[in-house]
Structures are given as structure tokens and as C-alpha cells.
Amino acid sequence: MPWSTAPWMVVGPDGAAVRPIEVYLSDFAARRTQPSSVRSYAYDLLRWWRWLVVVEVAWDRATSAEARAFVLWLKAAAKPRNHPRTVSTATAGAVNPITRKSYLDDRYRARTIRHSNAVIRSFYEFWIDTGEGPLLNPMPIDPGRGWRRPPAGGVGERAEAAGTIRYNPGLPKRAPRAMPDQRWDEVFGALRSNRDRAIVAAGVSSGARPSELLGMAGVDLDWGDQLIRVVRKGTRAEQWLPASMETFVWLRLYVAELGMFTPQDPLWQTVRRRDRGGGLQRQPLNYEALRGVFRRLNAVLGTNWTLHDVRHTAAIRMSRDPRLSMRDVQTILGHAHLSTTAEVYLVEDEVQVIRRVADHLAARSRQPQGPPTVSTPYDVEDLAVLFGGTVS
Structure with missing residues (x-):
């Protein structure tokens, strides 16, 4: 199969490029794709490859059972770090009181897992289409209504009707991270x-x-x-x-x-x-x-x-x-x-909504309140008919 060298490669323990990933990334890099996208795909496939080595399953023998176990592991595992946390140890995962945003922790986020699933599925779709890979994709799709956009690197391509990847975690709804005017000035x-x-x-x-x-x-x-x-x-x-x-x-x-x-x-x-070898530039x-x-x-x-x-x-x-x-x-x-x-x-600013409701409650509290009106529980004429005589 003709292929060209991609800007990023996954290397095995022997120091040689992993051939199935190399061919896939070369094809991926040829499709109007930025090097940063190739890098992102390479890291996702490296993580998947390491998982297959641990569970001792060949890449073309992987099934949905391995994919399911892989996603469960991602939900529970901590991301590896090149250097241990120092100052950020106290804030990891906490919420900043000024911005009201969470600091990043060492867990894999739902979006990261979903992107990883999409990359793995795309990798196997490529090899199934060539006729040289497995017969079934280990990252299955659950049929259903909806639209699936192309994976990263395919921006602008037409979305196609499809279901959703079975093991995709749900995405929490998050508000846009806009700075209020006062914070922006700071x-x-x-x-x-x-x-x-x-x-x-x-x-x-x-x-x-x-x-x-x-x-x-x-x-x-x-x-x-x-x-x-x-x-x-x-x-x-x-x-x-x-x-x-x-x-x-x-x-x-x-x-x-x-x-x-x-x-x-x-x-x-x-x-x-800085010195770049040819003088200060x-x-x-x-x-x-x-x-x-x-x-x-x-x-x-x-x-x-x-x-x-x-x-x-x-x-x-x-x-x-x-x-x-x-x-x-x-x-x-x-x-x-x-x-x-x-x-x-196109969402309401939560801070503005809270302020408007607080103004509403304050305005209600300033309105003059008259004595409560107590209604007669029974009609007078009804009582006269029931008991006879005149009811005053």
C-alpha cells in the first residue's frame, strides 16, 4: 500500500514505528489535516495500543469487550504527568472563587474519552475499508436518530446520519466561560x-x-x-x-x-x-x-x-x-x-438571571402590604336554608 510519512508517529518498544498506526496517520495527514490534529490522534492511538499490550490482545483481534473495559479504565484512571504537581496540588479539581471555574485535575474528562472513542473507531473503519483489518469495529455504534459530525480534522465536511458510539460518556452542560466586564478590566x-x-x-x-x-x-x-x-x-x-x-x-x-x-x-x-545558533534573534x-x-x-x-x-x-x-x-x-x-x-x-447569563430575580424579590418586599382579606367560609343564604330562620 502506498503511504507517506506523517508528522507524528507511534513507536513501539523496539524503537520502530507501529505499522498499522503509521499507515493510518499517513492517510489521515494527507486529508487537509493540521499537524496538531495528527498529534492528537497519535496520542489517542498510543493510549489504546498500550491498553491492548496490557490485556494481551492483538490490535486486529480486539472486540467491544476490550473497548468497554478501556473506557471504564479511562473513567477511573489518572492521567500520567511528566512532572509531579507542586503549587497546583492544592487547587487541582477545586473551583476558583473569582472565576467560578474548576481547575483541571488529573482525571480524563468526558470530552477526552469521547474524542478517544471517535479516533479508535475511525482507525478501525480505515482498516476495515482497506480489507486488511478486522471484520468488526471494536468501538460499536448504537443505531439511533441523530447526526454525527466528522471527527477532528474533517471540519467543513458534511455531517451524516448515524447513531452514537456506545461507550461515549454523557457531556455535562456547561455555561460559556465569559469574563464579566469588571473581571475583564482586571x-x-x-x-x-x-x-x-x-x-x-x-x-x-x-x-x-x-x-x-x-x-x-x-x-x-x-x-x-x-x-x-x-x-x-x-x-x-x-x-x-x-x-x-x-x-x-x-x-x-x-x-x-x-x-x-x-x-x-x-x-x-x-x-x-534568544540564541538560536545564528546569533541573537x-x-x-x-x-x-x-x-x-x-x-x-x-x-x-x-x-x-x-x-x-x-x-x-x-x-x-x-x-x-x-x-x-x-x-x-x-x-x-x-x-x-x-x-x-x-x-x-444563546443562553442566559446565570449571574444576570440571579440579579434580576433578586431585584424582583426586593421590589416585592418594598410594596405596601394591606391587611389580609378573610373570606366567609359559607354563604349566608345557604346557612338560612339549612338551619331555618335568619342568620345574621
């Missing part, structure tokens, strides 16, 4: 550089994903119309998005600090200089470095905000503006399906 005030202020302002005004912002170059700025151009995750389509005037003010200050800067240079660069800002900005910010504020909270804040603000339709919000956010935008962001 976050923005804690940023330490014009670069950080510019990229965060761009994110909260355009709704672009952090990874999309990090891929920008100088040529992706339209200073006259105040637009920024990003490459959409999944579809890889270019899209111009409006950004706020404040964003371009901070951008102007940041670009002035860079000095030598051409339109083809990466827009976001590290302020510090500026380097493009990567995702981990941007996460570091929020780690420092959270340490100062005692919060646990994330990069994606900025995007959620932008989406919530847009969805509650009567001048914008949900189609407008969908287009700006780059969602492939309108249902995704509506389900996630």
Missing part, C-alpha cells in the same frame, strides 16, 4: 506589555481563536479599515475580521517597539531575544509562550482564566447585541454549523 490591567495588550484586545474584539491569531503576519493587518486576517482552524480558509479601534492603538505601539519589521514577518514575536510567539502570559496573570489575580476565555467573552458579547444576528456571530466565530453557535452562546 485582566487587561494585569497585562505587562503592549504586545500582550494588542493580542488580547484583538482576540476579544474579533473572536478569533488563539492559534489563528498566532499565525498572523504583518501583511494580515488592514490599518485603514481596521481588519485582521486569520487562517481558520480546520478549513484553512483565510478570513478578514473586524477588530476594535483599541486593538489598533495597541498594535501601533507594539509594532513601533519592534523596530525593523516587514509585512512578511510574523506579527507576534517574543520581546526577549527574535522568535515568533508560540502557543505555550502565550499560555505563559496567562499563567503570570492568573498568579497575580488569583484566577484561572485561559486563552479561550477571551474568545468566549467576545462571542457572548456579540450574541447579546440585538444588532447582530446569530448568523453574524457564526460567521465571525468561524463555526461550520449554526447549531454550534446557538447551543453554546
